[in-house]
Amino acid sequence: MTLKFTCAAIAVCSALTSMNANAWSLNYRHEFLEKQDQQSDRLVVSHRFDNGWGFGVESKFTNGGEGEGAFDELHTTGTEYDLSYLAKPNDKWWWEAGFNTEITNDVQDLRVHFKPTYWFNPNFYTAARFRVGQRNYDDSLNKENGHYFQLNYYLGYNAENWSVAYDFEYKKLDYPDFNGEEYSYLNNVTIRVPINKNWRPFTETGYVSYNDPADDNPYPNDWQWRWRVGIEYIF
Numbered sequence: 001m002t003l004k005f006t007c008a009a010i011a012v013c014s015a016l017t018s019m020n021a022n023a024w025s026l027n028y029r030h031e032f033l034e035k036q037d038q039q040s041d042r043l044v045v046s047h048r049f050d051n052g053w054g055f056g057v058e059s060k061f062t063n064g065g066e067g068e069g070a071f072d073e074l075h076t077t078g079t080e081y082d083l084s085y086l087a088k089p090n091d092k093w094w095w096e097a098g099f100n101t102e103i104t105n106d107v108q109d110l111r112v113h114f115k116p117t118y119w120f121n122p123n124f125y126t127a128a129r130f131r132v133g134q135r136n137y138d139d140s141l142n143k144e145n146g147h148y149f150q151l152n153y154y155l156g157y158n159a160e161n162w163s164v165a166y167d168f169e170y171k172k173l174d175y176p177d178f179n180g181e182e183y184s185y186l187n188n189v190t191i192r193v194p195i196n197k198n199w200r201p202f203t204e205t206g207y208v209s210y211n212d213p214a215d216d217n218p219y220p221n222d223w224q225w226r227w228r229v230g231i232e233y234i235f
Contacts (some may be wrong), residue, residue, distance in 0.1 A: 023048060024234070026043070027231075027233075031228045033224055039062070040062035042058055045057050052086045053084075053085055054083075054085070056081075059076065060076065078102055080100060083100075084096055084113075096113075097112075098113050099112050100112075106140075111133040111134075113129050116128060124157050125155075125156050126154060128153050148172060148173045151169070153167070162191065163191070164189065167189075171184045177209075178219065179217075179220070187206060188204055188226075189206075198234050199231065202231070202232065203228065207226070
């Protein structure tokens, strides 16, 4: 546990070595899973410095499950710490590299990523994020640690008063997931309609895997809709 928090502290402190301030953001999102009847929330505080370095801290919460209200039996389900560097060498290419760790009561994920973005014009872009992760289980679970490769492909358009982005995510794992196979994937669309330069509400629609508790299959083998709504505030 000490190692987990040490890694997080190093990430945040490294980002703070520069005092060239740019923009802080506070991002709140509420999520509803159709078939699981599960609702959850997450809150992210992040900052990007003028020199390209940025960091973020994300806290996740979920309700008591099926039949519960949106905020009934609310409890924490994990915390993420993120450190990244964004380079913009020209108006066509952006390059981002970063480190991320997610900590829950039973699992710690360690991830590194590289994300190139190409702008066809000032409004239309495409991007790909390549992420390698390691999943470490608590010793009490008596489970082998795992590794995975994750690819996210993005296609987005930014208009003057709104934006839309599509995200396809694929994970290649060394442990079973969807239908007992060593892979998983999902689709997601995000729409943003800023109110002004500070307030940016958004909505997301995703199609994600689902494990029916009535089924004897221990792995996800069906699909469900995932709806999200949130708002971002830029300081």
